[in-house]
Amino acid sequence: xxxxxxxxxxxxxxxxxxxxxxxxxxxxxxxxxxxxxxxxxxxxxxxxxxxxxxxxxxxxxxxxxxxxxxxxxxxxxxxxxxxxxxxxxxxxxxxxxxxxxxxxxxxxxxxxxxxxxxxxxxxxxxxxxxxxxxxxxxxxxxxxxxxxxxxxxxxxxxxxxxxxxxxxxxxxxxxxxxxxxxxxxxxxxxxxxxxxxxxxxxxxxxxxxxxxxxxxxxxxxxxxxxxxxxxxxxxxxxxxxxxxxxxxxxxxxxxxxxxxxxxxxxxxxxxxxxxxxxxxxxxxxxxxxxxxxxxxxxxxxxxxxxxxxxxxxxxxxxxxxxxxxxxxxxxxxxxxxxxxxxxxxxxxxxxxxxxxxxxxxxxxxxxxxxxxxxxxxxxxxxxxxxxxxxxxxxxxxxxxxxxxxxxxxxxxxxxxxxxxxxxxxxxxxxxxxxxxxxxxxxxxxxxxxxxxxxxxxxxxxxxxxxxxxxxxxxxxxxxxxxxxxxxxxxxxxxxxxxxxxxxxxxxxxxxxxxxxxxxxxxxxxxxxxxxxxxxxxxxxxxxxxxxxxxxxxxxxxxxxxxxxxxxxxxxxxxxxxxxxxxxxxxxxxxxxxxxxxxxxxxxxxxxxxxxxxxxxxxxxxxxxxxxx
Amino acid sequence: xxxxxxxxxxxxxxxxxxxxxxxxxxxxxxxxxxxxxxxxxxxxxxxxxxxxxxxxxxxxxxxxxxxxxxxxxxxxxxxxxxxxxxxxxxxxxxxxxxxxxx
Numbered sequence: 001x002x003x004x005x006x007x008x009x010x011x012x013x014x015x016x017x018x019x020x021x022x023x024x025x026x027x028x029x030x031x032x033x034x035x036x037x038x039x040x041x042x043x044x045x046x047x048x049x050x051x052x053x054x055x056x057x058x059x060x061x062x063x064x065x066x067x068x069x070x071x072x073x074x075x076x077x078x079x080x081x082x083x084x085x086x087x088x089x090x091x092x093x094x095x096x097x098x099x100x101x102x103x104x105x106x107x108x109x110x111x112x113x114x115x116x117x118x119x120x121x122x123x124x125x126x127x128x129x130x131x132x133x134x135x136x137x138x139x140x141x142x143x144x145x146x147x148x149x150x151x152x153x154x155x156x157x158x159x160x161x162x163x164x165x166x167x168x169x170x171x172x173x174x175x176x177x178x179x180x181x182x183x184x185x186x187x188x189x190x191x192x193x194x195x196x197x198x199x200x201x202x203x204x205x206x207x208x209x210x211x212x213x214x215x216x217x218x219x220x221x222x223x224x225x226x227x228x229x230x231x232x233x234x235x236x237x238x239x240x241x242x243x244x245x246x247x248x249x250x251x252x253x254x255x256x257x258x259x260x261x262x263x264x265x266x267x268x269x270x271x272x273x274x275x276x277x278x279x280x281x282x283x284x285x286x287x288x289x290x291x292x293x294x295x296x297x298x299x300x301x302x303x304x305x306x307x308x309x310x311x312x313x314x315x316x317x318x319x320x321x322x323x324x325x326x327x328x329x330x331x332x333x334x335x336x337x338x339x340x341x342x343x344x345x346x347x348x349x350x351x352x353x354x355x356x357x358x359x360x361x362x363x364x365x366x367x368x369x370x371x372x373x374x375x376x377x378x379x380x381x382x383x384x385x386x387x388x389x390x391x392x393x394x395x396x397x398x399x400x401x402x403x404x405x406x407x408x409x410x411x412x413x414x415x416x417x418x419x420x421x422x423x424x425x426x427x428x429x430x431x432x433x434x435x436x437x438x439x440x441x442x443x444x445x446x447x448x449x450x451x452x453x454x455x456x457x458x459x460x461x462x463x464x465x466x467x468x469x470x471x472x473x474x475x476x477x478x479x480x481x482x483x484x485x486x487x488x489x490x491x492x493x494x495x496x497x498x499x500x501x502x503x504x505x506x507x508x509x510x511x512x513x514x515x516x517x518x519x520x521x522x523x524x525x526x527x528x529x530x531x532x533x534x535x536x537x538x539x540x541x542x543x544x545x546x547x548x549x550x551x552x553x554x555x556x557x558x559x560x561x562x563x564x565x566x567x568x569x570x571x572x573x574x575x576x577x578x579x580x581x582x583x584x585x586x587x588x589x590x591x592x593x594x595x596x597x598x599x600x601x602x603x604x605x606x607x608x609x610x611x612x613x614x615x616x617x618x619x620x621x622x623x624x625x626x627x628x
Numbered sequence: 629x630x631x632x633x634x635x636x637x638x639x640x641x642x643x644x645x646x647x648x649x650x651x652x653x654x655x656x657x658x659x660x661x662x663x664x665x666x667x668x669x670x671x672x673x674x675x676x677x678x679x680x681x682x683x684x685x686x687x688x689x690x691x692x693x694x695x696x697x698x699x700x701x702x703x704x705x706x707x708x709x710x711x712x713x714x715x716x717x718x719x720x721x722x723x724x725x726x727x728x729x730x
Binding site (some may be wrong): 601603605609610613 | 653
């Protein structure tokens with residue numbers, strides 16, 4: 001069964017190809033069947049392969065499907081490497097992807113670009129699968145750029161509106177900054193190892209570099225640059241909130257569950273290099289810690305339901321980066337998986353709400369939806385609980401708790417990381433339940449237009465179950481001690497070393513984390529249900545802070561001043577071709593002299609004789625003067 | 629045999645050359661211009677003869693024969709051109725033949 005691995009990315013690709021070629025001539029029903037069917041089959045094959053992978057205790061499976069190109073001693077193939085890490089990503093991409101495809105059939109039903117939408121979505125899944133299955137960095141880069149392209153196409157899916165096109169370009173250009181760093185990193189890796197095979201690089205790196213080596217650190221930072229761009233971390237985070245211009249299923253699939261975690265995958269995949277570059281790894285953690293705090297603060301102030309979720313995504317990926325930074329590799333991947341479940345769920349549920357209320361995005365115009373849309377309410381509540389890490393019952397608690405615990409008790413953890421993560425957890429539960437209370441409680445402000453059908457409800461319910469039960473595959477020592485996830489990842493990612501003497505404090509950390517999460521919910525309850533006036537008071541008394549956070553810490557303004565304006569200024573000047581001026585001058589000078597001398601060409605013979613005579617006299621005179 | 633000082637010969641040649649040049653420049657009639665060019669050629673020939681006599685070498689006279697031969701060829705081509713000019717323009721004024729103005 002495992003030899004069918006190549007089919008997993010191929011099926012979505014064929015789906016995309018068919019949908020593109022057949023275009024809008026296909027009836028919606030057939031387009032939906034092709035779109036969902038290709039991903040569904042891929043998910044089925046993933047399940048079978050995963051089963052075989054686990055039962056036969058395979059460490060890694062390698063398969064060269066096709067040779068891409070061979071130049072001199074470099075040959076790059078469409079070759080796949082399946083190990084536990086890619087299996088986890090494979091599972092999330094195909095399953096969550098399939099559920100989102102199903103949901104889209106209902107969500108996009110009346111849209112004109114129905115076929116186009118599924119073509120893009122299938123292409124995206126194909127590119128993302130290539131990214132996580134690639135055994136060499138060139139193929140990984142192909143997938144990396146492929147998902148970027150699809151992200152661009154899907155953010156600007158409703159291209160009639162100018163701001164959507166703007167958001168799409170912003171996302172594309174900002175991630176490109178990171179991609180350039182990644183490309184330079186790959187060049188340097190090739191320069192050092194003469195290969196771009198990931199496993200080979202990881203084996204050779206410790207032999208070639210001593211820990212803390214400068215080249216290793218530089219390359220690790222360049223790779224981090226790529227990861228930061230794709231995963232919307234500081235300082236390239238400001239594209240993600242605007243990316244919400246795309247349809248909600250796109251936000252769920254690309255800008256929450258899969259693509260934005262490509263950075264996490266890249267760093268986890270190249271963990272061997274980060275272990276040799278402690279400085280770069282520390283910075284991964286620092287970036288994660290700062291990002292999770294500032295994005296959380298911004299999420300507190302947003303009114304647009306999807307923007308809250310976007311900032312929350314940035315913040316949660318910050319947690320994953322923090323985990324990577326402290327060497328808690330499997331904790332990061334675990335949180336990635338759980339986050340994919342609950343964040344896809346939240347986006348889909350939010351999409352349903354927005355869809356039902358005729359594209360009303362402002363949650364303060366919603367309210368009272370608890371009784372109107374019970375399925376959406378309960379599933380959204382589940383997702384929110386998981387995001388806020390409500391203790392014991394939700395999966396989010398187990399994944400986030402692991403990161404919090406290792407930020408404190410891990411050998412590379414420290415107090416600052418722990419405090420940042422804890423503060424972040426508090427902020428998370430406040431903004432999450434602010435969202436829940438404002439949207440679903442209180443009185444109804446907008447009438448519910450249409451109710452979601454079964455196609456939209458089923459994915460919500462499945463994801464809700466996963467957001468609750470997903471945590472059971474990894475339970476901490478104090479609560480059952482199940483380690484399915486870290487055992488699975490054990491052969492690929494090194495386990496986290498604990499700080500000596502810290503073991504006993506795990507239960508204390510867990511209690512603190514649980515208290516913090518619950519007190520966040522309580523605060524949101526007080527501010528938005530019991531005494532809404534207090535929330536308004538706080539808002540008006542901290543008006544400046546509110547505005548700063550609302551605008552995402554004004555990073556856009558900063559970049560505007562630092563980069564966009566100087567660039568536009570330069571372009572304005574160059575509109576008149578500054579550099580070309582030299583050549584234009586050359587042309588003008590030649591023309592001028594040409595015209596002047598052409599005037600001496602009078603056609604009068606005697607003038608020519610005069611010229612010859614004068615010239616002869618001049619030359620004779622000169623020869624007398626110079627050579628007497 | 630009494631010899632004439634070389635300077636006299638050269639001055640005569642130079643004077644002839646200058647006369648020829650000036651008349652080429654000031655004359656507009658192409659036949660006169662052709663004659664003036666002949667004068668200039670003969671001035672150059674005279675200079676060769678004088679120089680050859682001064683050094684007692686035959687080279688000067690060889691060059692003179694060359695010049696005479698060339699002058700004959702030149703006159704035949706020149707006269708043919710003059711005939712053509714006259715046919716085309718019905719005048720011998722060289723300034724009238726200014727169609728090649730840049």
